[in-house]
Amino acid sequence: MRRSPNAVRPHRSAEQADAFRALFRQQGDRLWNADRDVDWAAGSTIPAARRAAWLRMMNVFLGLEVMGLDTIQVMMSQATHQLRDPALNLYLAAQCQDEARHVYALDRYLTEVGGHGYLSTPERFLIERFGGMASWGFYRVENWLTSTLFSENFAALFLQQALDLDDVDPLAKQIFRLILRDEVRHVNFLHTILPQLIDRLPAAGRFYVWQSQLLLASAVALGLRRIKQDVADLGIDVDRYKSTLLENLDVQFHDAGLDSFLKIDTYAKVFNAVT
Numbered sequence: 699m700r701r702s703p704n705a706v707r708p709h710r711s712a713e714q715a716d717a718f719r720a721l722f723r724q725q726g727d728r729l730w731n732a733d734r735d736v737d738w739a740a741g742s743t744i745p746a747a748r749r750a751a752w753l754r755m756m757n758v759f760l761g762l763e764v765m766g767l768d769t770i771q772v773m774m775s776q777a778t779h780q781l782r783d784p785a786l787n788l789y790l791a792a793q794c795q796d797e798a799r800h801v802y803a804l805d806r807y808l809t810e811v812g813g814h815g816y817l818s819t820p821e822r823f824l825i826e827r828f829g830g831m832a833s834w835g836f837y838r839v840e841n842w843l844t845s846t847l848f849s850e851n852f853a854a855l856f857l858q859q860a861l862d863l864d865d866v867d868p869l870a871k872q873i874f875r876l877i878l879r880d881e882v883r884h885v886n887f888l889h890t891i892l893p894q895l896i897d898r899l900p901a902a903g904r905f906y907v908w909q910s911q912l913l914l915a916s917a918v919a920l921g922l923r924r925i926k927q928d929v930a931d932l933g934i935d936v937d938r939y940k941s942t943l944l945e946n947l948d949v950q951f952h953d954a955g956l957d958s959f960l961k962i963d964t965y966a967k968v969f970n971a972v973t
């Protein structure tokens with residue numbers, strides 16, 4: 699792994715360094731506390747008929763956050779080296795802290811409701827594969843950040859749709875609102891960093907990232923197929939979820955300048971073939 703002294707070189711772009719600092723300040727301004735800002739004493743209400751599906755979903759969600767936290771810790775110094783911007787470390791440390799808080803809050807939630815241990819071995823395997831794929835091989839900084847754009851959108855949509863359901867545990871809803879606040883900033887960060895990063899990629903690099911992203915999308919689609927029934931049991935319309943996700947990704951890829959090589963139609967084909 700690249701060592702951090704590389705990261706103390708002068709910034710390549712003062713403008714981008716300012717953007718990272720602004721995001722760092724935003725994180726500090728909107729920082730929440732997982733113990734104090736959630737009313738844990740209010741207790742949890744999970745309808746008995748939906749308990750198993752709900753807890754499986756929450757275990758998947760926690761698994762993805764654990765993986766996200768592990769991956770950001772591996773990738774921080776590599777990304778900072780690649781961009782040669784010390785201000786990037788500043789921001790990523792803040793985002794890393796966000797992910798740690800998400801893991802802590804979801805873990806505490808599952809402990810309080812007695813809901814740990816609902817993941818099967820294949821689900822655990824897929825989550826691990828997802829984390830590995832996002833931070834392995836060539837062009838790993840570009841790959842990691844591009845997969846993050848995908849996964850942050852995937853998670854944010856799940857949170858939004860779960861917040862719209864009437865009988866989702868109010869305790870979980872409190873946590874979801876707080877997590878969503880951070881995930882929106884994480885997407886903003888990707889819009890700040892990705893266009894320039896991708897702009898510098900050679901054609902072979904773009905092709906490589908594109909192939910990796912397709913593999914990753916297939917793994918996510920396989921995961922989605924495994925939890926399809928649980929998602930449906932909770933009252934989330936899986937087809938609508940998929941089409942909204944693809945629409946959101948299409949917009950995001952355009953905004954981040956990725957649409958020239960990440961083809962949304964191919965994502966749609968992968969999703970529809972697997973799920």
Ligand SMILES: [Fe+2]
Nearest residue numbers: 763766797800
């Ligand atoms: Fe997170």
Ligand SMILES: [Fe+2]
Nearest residue numbers: 850880881884
């Ligand atoms: Fe995040």
